[in-house]
Amino acid sequence: MNNKQQSPLKKLLGIRGxxxxxxxxxxxxxxxxxFGVINPAVFSGQNILNLLRSMSxxxxxxxxxxxxxxxxxxxxxxxxxxxMSAMITATLMVGGMHxxxxxxxxxxxCLVIGVINGYLVGKFKLPPFIATLGxxxxxxxxxxxxxxxxxxxxxxxxxxxxxxxxxxxxxxxxKTFGVYNTFWIALIVFxxxxxxxxxxxxxxxxxxxxxxxxxxxxxxxxxVATTIKTYLxxxxxxxxxxxxxxxxxxxxxxxxxxxxxxxxxxxxVIGGVSPLGGTGILLGTFxxxxxxxxxxxxxxxxxxxVGIQRVVIGVIVVAAVLLDVVVxxxxxxxxxKKN
Amino acid sequence: MKQEIFRMExxxxxENGVVMLQDFHLQICQGExxxxxxLNNHGLSSFLKLLRSNLSLHDGYVYxxxxxxxxxxxxxxxxxxxxxxQAKSSLVERMTVTDNIFVLRQGFHQExxxxxxxxxxxxxxxxxxxxxxxxxxxxEELTVFERVVVxxxxxxxxxxxxxxxxxxxxxxxxxxxxxxxxIIRHYAGQGFTFLYICSHLEEIARICDRVARLSNGRxxxxxxxxxxxxxxxxxxxxxxxxxxxxxxxxxxVEKHREPVLVWQEPAVQENSGCSFxxxxxxxxxxxxxxxxxxGHITDILTGRCPMGDTQIKMGERRIRCVPADCRVAVVxxxxxxxxxxxxxxxxxxxxxxxxxxxxFLWAGRKIRRNIRKEYAGYLGEEVFDLPVEELxxxxxxxxxxxxxxxQKPRVVFCIHPFQGADVAHRMFVWSMLEMLLDQGIAVxxxxxxxxxxxALADRxxxxxxxxxxxxxxxxxxxxxxxKVPWTHLYGSPEYTGSVxxxxxxx
Numbered sequence: 001m002n003n004k005q006q007s008p009l010k011k012l013l014g015i016r017g018x019x020x021x022x023x024x025x026x027x028x029x030x031x032x033x034x035f036g037v038i039n040p041a042v043f044s045g046q047n048i049l050n051l052l053r054s055m056s057x058x059x060x061x062x063x064x065x066x067x068x069x070x071x072x073x074x075x076x077x078x079x080x081x082x083x084m085s086a087m088i089t090a091t092l093m094v095g096g097m098h099x100x101x102x103x104x105x106x107x108x109x110c111l112v113i114g115v116i117n118g119y120l121v122g123k124f125k126l127p128p129f130i131a132t133l134g135x136x137x138x139x140x141x142x143x144x145x146x147x148x149x150x151x152x153x154x155x156x157x158x159x160x161x162x163x164x165x166x167x168x169x170x171x172x173x174x175k176t177f178g179v180y181n182t183f184w185i186a187l188i189v190f191x192x193x194x195x196x197x198x199x200x201x202x203x204x205x206x207x208x209x210x211x212x213x214x215x216x217x218x219x220x221x222x223x224v225a226t227t228i229k230t231y232l233x234x235x236x237x238x239x240x241x242x243x244x245x246x247x248x249x250x251x252x253x254x255x256x257x258x259x260x261x262x263x264x265x266x267x268x269v270i271g272g273v274s275p276l277g278g279t280g281i282l283l284g285t286f287x288x289x290x291x292x293x294x295x296x297x298x299x300x301x302x303x304x305x306v307g308i309q310r311v312v313i314g315v316i317v318v319a320a321v322l323l324d325v326v327v328x329x330x331x332x333x334x335x336x337k338k339n
Numbered sequence: 340m341k342q343e344i345f346r347m348e349x350x351x352x353x354e355n356g357v358v359m360l361q362d363f364h365l366q367i368c369q370g371e372x373x374x375x376x377x378l379n380n381h382g383l384s385s386f387l388k389l390l391r392s393n394l395s396l397h398d399g400y401v402y403x404x405x406x407x408x409x410x411x412x413x414x415x416x417x418x419x420x421x422x423x424x425q426a427k428s429s430l431v432e433r434m435t436v437t438d439n440i441f442v443l444r445q446g447f448h449q450e451x452x453x454x455x456x457x458x459x460x461x462x463x464x465x466x467x468x469x470x471x472x473x474x475x476x477x478x479e480e481l482t483v484f485e486r487v488v489v490x491x492x493x494x495x496x497x498x499x500x501x502x503x504x505x506x507x508x509x510x511x512x513x514x515x516x517x518x519x520x521x522i523i524r525h526y527a528g529q530g531f532t533f534l535y536i537c538s539h540l541e542e543i544a545r546i547c548d549r550v551a552r553l554s555n556g557r558x559x560x561x562x563x564x565x566x567x568x569x570x571x572x573x574x575x576x577x578x579x580x581x582x583x584x585x586x587x588x589x590x591x592v593e594k595h596r597e598p599v600l601v602w603q604e605p606a607v608q609e610n611s612g613c614s615f616x617x618x619x620x621x622x623x624x625x626x627x628x629x630x631x632x633x634g635h636i637t638d639i640l641t642g643r644c645p646m647g648d649t650q651i652k653m654g655e656r657r658i659r660c661v662p663a664d665c666r667v668a669v670v671x672x673x674x675x676x677x678x679x680x681x682x683x684x685x686x687x688x689x690x691x692x693x694x695x696x697x698x699f700l701w702a703g704r705k706i707r708r709n710i711r712k713e714y715a716g717y718l719g720e721e722v723f724d725l726p727v728e729e730l731x732x733x734x735x736x737x738x739x740x741x742x743x744x745x746q747k748p749r750v751v752f753c754i755h756p757f758q759g760a761d762v763a764h765r766m767f768v769w770s771m772l773e774m775l776l777d778q779g780i781a782v783x784x785x786x787x788x789x790x791x792x793x794a795l796a797d798r799x800x801x802x803x804x805x806x807x808x809x810x811x812x813x814x815x816x817x818x819x820x821x822k823v824p825w826t827h828l829y830g831s832p833e834y835t836g837s838v839x840x841x842x843x844x845x
Contacts, residue, residue, distance in 0.1 A: 016684065199702050201694045204687060211680035217642045217662050218669045218678060219691040219742075278682030 016207075020272020021284030027270075028291045035298030042301055049180060053172070055293035056186035057241050061260050062267030062285040063193050064237035067230045069268050070197075072210040072277025073121055073128035075231060078238040078264055080139035081110050082257030085242020087143040087152065090252025094147075094158035099167045107239050113139055114235025118228030136261070144254050152252035164250065171247030182244055189240065193233065194282045206230060210277030266313065267292055270320045291316070341368035343405065344532045345390075345421075345501050350399030352385055352556075359385035360556040363399070367501065372523060372533045374547030376540055380732070380761040382556025383536070390421045390503060404500055422494030425505040426673075426759060428486055430478045430493075437461055437474035440493045464492055468522045484515040488522065495526055502526075505536040509758040509788045512627060520546045538761055539790045540567065599781050600667070600750045604635070604649040613808065615800050617750060617781045622772070624784045624796040633754075636785060640669045640752050653749065661752070665695045668748040672755040675735035681728050686711065688727050689718075689738055692746035714741065732760075733767055740771040750781045757791045765791050 013019050036042040061078060068075040085106050092102035113135055120131035156164030168174075174181045197203040205226045208216040217223055238257070245256040269275060270291050271284025292313065299309040345367045352360040359382045367373045377383045388394065393401065393414030401409035403419045423429075430439045437457040441447060458474035465471060472485050481489065487507060494502045504523075508516055523533055523546060537543050543550050544567040552559045598616035605612050613636060617623045627633050638644040639651075642662040651658040658664045671677050680688050686707055693710075694700045700707065711723055718741060722734055730738065743751055756772065757765050772795055775782055784792045793799065799811040811818065 016682065201698050201701060204683075204691065204694060204701055207683055207687070208680050208691060211682040212677070214641065214671070215678045215680060216691075218671055220663055220665055220695050220746075221691075222663060274682075278680070 017281035024287035053180040058289035061264040064234040065264030066268040076132040077136040079260035081238035082242040086246040086256040110239035118231035122224040122227030374543035374550035378554040
């Protein structure tokens, strides 16, 4: 069949991972409308803005985890890296350093963790679960140590109220075109990494490694370098989340970013990124992050207990992974041997 | 009269709506070594499945050891005690040989494992067949030949009366194959029955009493030992004969120039070393007396181990990592399974190596559209819209070799390119390799089996035990001791004179 003869919908669904992403979007709309019917305040403009802002953190962490998941690996350290980022930035600013150098130093520290993860997994072939579990503790340990095992004071005490406010506004409280900056930052990062994954050679190499690492090697893909790149993306995004958390609290919290690695997995998996590697698109991660945040927001607004919220979200994650496995097995099952 | 061990009677088996076996008849008697030549692989995997598991049949009956075990009315028992030895090991790695043979079986009930006792129990079996594989050795440390022998031994110890060996000749060297045949004959003499599946009748003729020809899920014909020589001529399609002959005549015209690649590997400790050079448009076949000798070469080719002391040069420039160098391409064994990216599209699979030359290939659609336009006539328009997992074996091979062609390498290394392929697919792989040679690309085939590879070769490099290596040019292929197809086409006086065209082609 020629490409020109395909209907636009068929063409759209033919894009790798698009089916799962669209399913997640449909799910998102259904969930959102359902909560809105129960509590019309869900549809309010302010709630939508808050939803977009809160979703941005999950989107960034989802992008971080999706990159790694597509290569068939996992990064358990991203939550701790986010915490480390928040603590280092806050400590430096409380010490009087201007936010720009503080941000750059923090970024460097986080990227070092990314490189270490990449080397351990790509070069030394450590199981990613174990390697990143180790760096997770290391990063969290640094987050604790950086300010002598206590949270920092308000950043404004170090850099002054004006600079402190500017920092907080830039990353969290400020608005551009009526939407919180956090969302715009996440959107720009999303567009950049979406392009990188879908339109560049590196992107194809990432998919190739997740699909068949041996064949990727034989096709000239530098597996170590590509793995390091994915962990760098992961660490970079986690660092950005750390700045957002720092700006949100106006201080450094040692427990910032706790469990975010799992939120990242959830956002990716709900959006159709396979934990087995090789499939998924960032559009799905976008939908996954939105589903996650809508669920949290909606359950909150209808007055559900925290316990119920966790149960519902947990069930949805398991269902999404189950769907992925069933689809894969189904595909394998119906495969015909042609001679 | 010989006792019947296994019989399939009028078996029709349907899998996912596709008739895999149709009106399938096969009878094997005790102590017999039955051969099977699959002209195409259709139905072969289903047949192997049905040997071990009694799946629902559409029609027919299956008898094993005198009992009806399966029929169209339903299976009488779930499994048959039949061992199948093939490329994929059924042994558990990271466990010792004795653990695999004695502990991992249904009848073993001891809680405390007495390893020394098990090793002592295994010793007489090893002495019986003249082998010396330590029982304490881990499975991953075994050579392919040793692994096959251990699997065979396990089948014997388990008391499985029928043992199936599938395409073993492609895994082990000629000498090892000779030894394996001795072991098979030994156990056949003791009443064990063997089914020897192999695409090469020459190999089957060395060991089997009868041979069954499988085609499209049906046994076409069963031939006795006396008729096998004539059958060899019949079974090979005319086109294949023509391909071999055409290539042979074409190759003689080519004159070798400067080497495009020089491989120098010094002998270090247990690694016996290997050195060779290959010329533009030349096909060099590297064959080893033992499969283990290839380990280092294949590891370097696939990038699994660093180059170490091995030096690979193209002109003056040294290659640091073979897979990373775009002037060299590697086609790994069982390429249709190992070299595809199931989650990626056909175009992505096709252009994976091209992206090394064109970094912005994925940014726009123009180049990909042009590739599609250019190759649609050759590859087929429909394949571009199919998931790669749904492609036929032939289409997968076509995609992989076209990927290599798009890369425009100067040398292509093929590791066991004909392994696991039936006659039709072997012909196809053959034509693909010839296409590369026609483009002036040097092809190095790394294989233990000379069948098929030899016909394509311009030069043969044999790695002997102990590190010596022998080079045999095409003109002297008739001196090769191994009984492989096509050798009769070479050597004086036929080589220098006109080659006799087989009767059936005339």
